[in-house]
Amino acid sequence: MATIPSLPSRDDVLRMARNTTDITGQLLDTAGNITRIAINTFDPRDGSGAEVLRVLRETTAELAEASASPQAQEAFYRIVDTLTRLGTSGAPLAVHPVSEPAQALLTALGDSLLPVLDAVEPAVEEFADALGDLVEATSPLLPAAAGVAAGALLAVTPILRAAADVLRESSPELRRVADALTAALAPLMPLQVALAERAAAAGAGVVRATLPPLADLAEATAATAKAARPMLVAGEELLVSGLEQLQPLLLAAASRTGRVARAAAVRVSAAVSPAAERGVVVSVTPV
Structure with missing residues (x-):
């Protein structure tokens, strides 16, 4: 209730x-x-x-006076005529058979991209946050970078102007170069198209032939990784436990090294300036 x-x-x-x-x-x-x-x-x-x-x-x-002029009326008629033509010519496109594959393509792209976007969204958010933190951390360097960029642009500006003047004065030679390149490359275009078609056909054949072995290799690799997962986990556990056991030894070694370095520094200081304190004898014994 x-x-x-x-x-x-x-x-x-x-x-x-x-x-x-x-x-x-x-x-x-x-x-x-x-x-x-x-x-x-x-x-x-x-x-x-x-x-x-x-x-x-x-x-x-x-x-009112401007809209009543013959020029404005003719412009209005032309706008209405253009809109009418666009409507009458664009309306059949929605029911044309060509629009069905386009709609199917858009639907497939949407259905394929939505899971990808959902999966990538957390990573994108994390990347955006990290990028924002990086920009905020490097904000003191931005004025200096802007000054360097401005100086570089000012230094490049005379070079660009000189190059523009040279190219403007050499426009006949540039036209001759363009005509020569066009005359040389025009006969090669059909050959390039034929070669591109042959390369596309050969590439498609190679892809069709290599996809089944790649699929078999991926399945075998996945099965091997699944079978070796306990060994990998055991190896990681051994590595982590070894690092945990080595940590006290490393800390002790670092501490002993620091004490020895401090003792050596004190001895060196006492040997370099013995007249500073004649009645004081400094002795440090490492532990």
Whole structure:
């Protein structure tokens, strides 16, 4: 049996009434401000309202005069005619047989891309967050990078201008080069197309021949990895346990090395400046 919701308390009722009153007051203040702005705009006493009405009247008259001209009427007729032609010529495309493969292609692309986008979305979000952190961390370097880029652009500008002047002066030679290249490459285009078709056919044959062995190899690799998974997990556990056992030894060795280095530094300092403290003998024994 469903439970009956509890009634709001007196404080909740008062809070809701106060919020409602505040919102109503804000709406009334906004409406009053809008009304005041409209009255001040069109008030004939200070001349602004009459000026606004005069400008609106002149603008409307000019628009009416411009739209009544033969040129405007012809332009309107041409726009309507163009829209009508587009509608009558574009409507059959929706029911044309060519549109069915296009719709099928779009549907297939959408169905194929949605799972990919869903799978990539967390990685993209993480990458965006990491990129934002990187940009925020490198923000002190951005002014210097901008200055270097501006200097590089200023240095390259004279070179570009000189190159543009040279090319502009050498336009006849450039046309001769273009004509020579066109005359030399035009007979080779049909041969290139034929070779591209043969290469595409050969590539398709190679792909068809190599896909089954690749599928077999992928299945065998997956089966091997599945069979060797316990060994891999055991090896990882041995490696981690070995690192855990070596950690105290490494820490102890690092600490001992640090103490020896400090002792050597003290001895070297005492040997270099023996007159600094004649009555003090410093002796450090490594543990």
